[in-house]
Amino acid sequence: MASTASMLQLPTLPTKPFHPKRSLQAKVTRQSDGPRFGRIVCSSSNGRGPIDKDGVKKVEKLIEKKKKKRDELSARIASGEFTVQQYGWVSQLRRGLLKIGVPKVFLEPLFGRDSDDGFLDIPQATGSIRALSGEPFFIPLYELFLSYGGLFRLTFGPKVISSFLIVSDPSIAKHILRDNARAYSKGILAEILEFVMGTGLIPAEEQVWRVRRRAIVPALHQKYVAAMIGLFGEATDRLCQKLDAAASDGEDVEMESLFSRMTLDVIGKAVFNYDFDSLSNDTGIVEAVYTVLREAEDRSVSPIPFWDIPIWKDISPKQRKVSAALKLINDTLDDLIAICKRMVDQEELQFHEEYVNEKDPSILHFLLASGDDVSSKQLRDDLMTMLIAGHETSAAVLTWTFYLLTKEPGVLSKLQDEVDSVLGDRFPTVDDMKKLKYTSRVISESLRLYPQPPVLIRRSLENDILGKFPIKRGEDIFISVWNLHHCPNHWVDAEAFNPERWPLDGPNPNEINQNFSYLPFGGGQRKCIGDMFASFETIVAVAMLVRRFNFQMALGAPPVGMTTGATIHTTEGIKMTITRRTRPPIIPTLETKTVVVDGDRTLSSSAAGAAASGEREGEVSQVHS
Numbered sequence: 001m002a003s004t005a006s007m008l009q010l011p012t013l014p015t016k017p018f019h020p021k022r023s024l025q026a027k028v029t030r031q032s033d034g035p036r037f038g039r040i041v042c043s044s045s046n047g048r049g050p051i052d053k054d055g056v057k058k059v060e061k062l063i064e065k066k067k068k069k070r071d072e073l074s075a076r077i078a079s080g081e082f083t084v085q086q087y088g089w090v091s092q093l094r095r096g097l098l099k100i101g102v103p104k105v106f107l108e109p110l111f112g113r114d115s116d117d118g119f120l121d122i123p124q125a126t127g128s129i130r131a132l133s134g135e136p137f138f139i140p141l142y143e144l145f146l147s148y149g150g151l152f153r154l155t156f157g158p159k160v161i162s163s164f165l166i167v168s169d170p171s172i173a174k175h176i177l178r179d180n181a182r183a184y185s186k187g188i189l190a191e192i193l194e195f196v197m198g199t200g201l202i203p204a205e206e207q208v209w210r211v212r213r214r215a216i217v218p219a220l221h222q223k224y225v226a227a228m229i230g231l232f233g234e235a236t237d238r239l240c241q242k243l244d245a246a247a248s249d250g251e252d253v254e255m256e257s258l259f260s261r262m263t264l265d266v267i268g269k270a271v272f273n274y275d276f277d278s279l280s281n282d283t284g285i286v287e288a289v290y291t292v293l294r295e296a297e298d299r300s301v302s303p304i305p306f307w308d309i310p311i312w313k314d315i316s317p318k319q320r321k322v323s324a325a326l327k328l329i330n331d332t333l334d335d336l337i338a339i340c341k342r343m344v345d346q347e348e349l350q351f352h353e354e355y356v357n358e359k360d361p362s363i364l365h366f367l368l369a370s371g372d373d374v375s376s377k378q379l380r381d382d383l384m385t386m387l388i389a390g391h392e393t394s395a396a397v398l399t400w401t402f403y404l405l406t407k408e409p410g411v412l413s414k415l416q417d418e419v420d421s422v423l424g425d426r427f428p429t430v431d432d433m434k435k436l437k438y439t440s441r442v443i444s445e446s447l448r449l450y451p452q453p454p455v456l457i458r459r460s461l462e463n464d465i466l467g468k469f470p471i472k473r474g475e476d477i478f479i480s481v482w483n484l485h486h487c488p489n490h491w492v493d494a495e496a497f498n499p500e501r502w503p504l505d506g507p508n509p510n511e512i513n514q515n516f517s518y519l520p521f522g523g524g525q526r527k528c529i530g531d532m533f534a535s536f537e538t539i540v541a542v543a544m545l546v547r548r549f550n551f552q553m554a555l556g557a558p559p560v561g562m563t564t565g566a567t568i569h570t571t572e573g574i575k576m577t578i579t580r581r582t583r584p585p586i587i588p589t590l591e592t593k594t595v596v597v598d599g600d601r602t603l604s605s606s607a608a609g610a611a612a613s614g615e616r617e618g619e620v621s622q623v624h625s
């Protein structure tokens with residue numbers, strides 16, 4: 001197995017400011033824990049006391065330190081330490097062999113074509129791994145992108161495993177993700193996630209993936225997603241109640257962990273009809289899920305794959321905890337699968353394309369009712385994959401969206417105007433999704449500035465040509481969505497949070513209409529299957545929260561820094577002061593009107609309307625294979 005040093009050991013160097021308006025610069029700090037388990041309790045500080053002078057000094061020191069590191073990196077790039085080499089060693093060897101008379105025809109199968117044939121060598125950035133620390137890896141990759149361009153090789157030390165291709169060019173990203181997608185696997189990512197996702201959709205190799213994608217995608221049909229809107233509303237309402245209590249008590253709130261819990265509750269119900277109730281429950285299965293999630297993130301940044309050493313699993317208390325957590329999750333999933341099978345056996349409902357069981361509209365229920373012929377191990381892998389894919393991503397989007405809103409009160413108040421006029425005091429319905437256009441643009445813009453995940457990982461399965469550069473089979477590749485989304489040549493005022501860049505009368509931005517310069521949900525055959533689900537979930541949550549509260553960063557809160565696991569986390573949470581809006585309190589009411597569809601099946605009227613219209617609601621893009 002390629003070492004998991006893989007992902008991200010290497011590129012963690014500091015950067016200099018790359019844009020005068022770069023808002024992230026002053027905030028970057030590092031710490032390793034992600035959304036913290038057990039932070040559900042509101043902070044005891046009300047954050048309204050005098051500003052902590054020590055805190056200010058600490059922040060100033062941090063900023064100074066970061067600036068120094070970035071300046072150092074810039075100087076090193078300028079001095080040629082990360083030198084763009086004209087010819088890599090492969091080319092040099094090829095040239096040497098040509099010189100001593102080996103005919104080209106023998107060299108081509110070994111080396112592919114070379115610049116003599118109109119192809120170029122890939123620019124090389126080389127450096128010392130020791131110097132590269134202190135920031136999330138995608139930040140220095142941005143700096144190197146500005147120096148070396150849309151495709152370069154990052155090499156550390158003599159080992160082959162320390163060589164990565166960094167892609168920041170939209171046309172090369174399109175080639176890898178869409179046009180020649182079959183020539184690429186998930187590589188390192190699949191190796192890191194194997195222990196928790198097995199052969200679930202995200203890591204799966206082509207053969208398994210094709211079968212499972214064909215089985216799972218139909219489960220996320222329009223009626224299903226429409227039926228989920230009530231669930232999103234209920235989960236957000238529970239969060240509103242927590243925030244309401246905090247507002248009454250004058251307590252600041254750590255929002256990242258609350259968003260993590262809210263989205264866990266949503267995805268548990270949506271995927272296998274399980275109520276984690278994590279907003280009020282910290283133990284058992286909730287703890288197990290977080291143990292496994294943190295382990296996946298730790299493995300992605302660990303230099304040595306300790307967990308592969310057989311004895312280590314048995315003696316390391318941490319690994320024993322992970323194994324126990326996995327066992328608890330697997331047992332719970334097995335129970336849920338068994339319960340669901342019994343329900344399906346007993347029901348008389350005819351399965352059809354847009355099948356939804358009203359009592360249990362979960363994806364698991366759809367799969368079992370469809371007669372999906374699959375081993376229980378594969379089914380568990382698929383469920384775990386969706387649990388993880390649909391949980392941390394949505395939580396991260398909400399976290400960074402609210403962070404950005406605290407920086408731009410003008411955007412927040414425009415958002416509140418739209419929500420007031422579209423929703424009033426109601427719970428959102430599927431029809432509202434296309435009306436809440438500004439809300440949707442705010443989320444698109446948040447996903448541009450904070451893409452989740454910030455890089456997509458691939459490995460070449462055969463020799464290929466990326467633009468003018470030939471590459472060999474077995475190359476590990478990072479497509480830096482961060483670089484694509486922050487590229488100063490592509491975006492006007494790239495670092496500004498400006499939802500207005502997406503006109504309300506224009507299409508909802510996606511990878512197709514932005515020609516792969518914008519990849520909020522990936523692209524090509526491995527594009528996210530939950531894009532519409534996630535878009536509606538985040539629209540509902542943002543709309544319901546801003547309708548009821550104002551959000552400000554708490555005074556004296558730690559500076560907001562970024563750190564990476566699969567998604568971008570904050571380093572120390574994001575502590576906010578919540579105040580009720582001065583409008584009369586809004587007590588939302590659920591739309592209870594139902595219509596009968598197909599005999600004994602009922603759906604909300606809005607869901608039925610959506611289904612009847614045959615349209616994809618809310619303009620959210622989806623290119624499913």
Ligand code: HEM
Nearest residue numbers: 201202386389390393394452456521522526528529530534
């Ligand atoms: C805002 C929330 C979300 C974001 C930003 C997001 C983003 C992404 C991205 C960028 C990919 C492509 C990964 C790659 O090409 O390597 C992906 C794949 C995937 N996502 Fe999402 N996702 C979100 C929510 C969800 C939800 C809610 C679900 C499940 C209900 C989900 C399930 C998946 C699955 C199964 C894949 C793998 C698809 C395949 O390989 O065929 N995602 N997601």
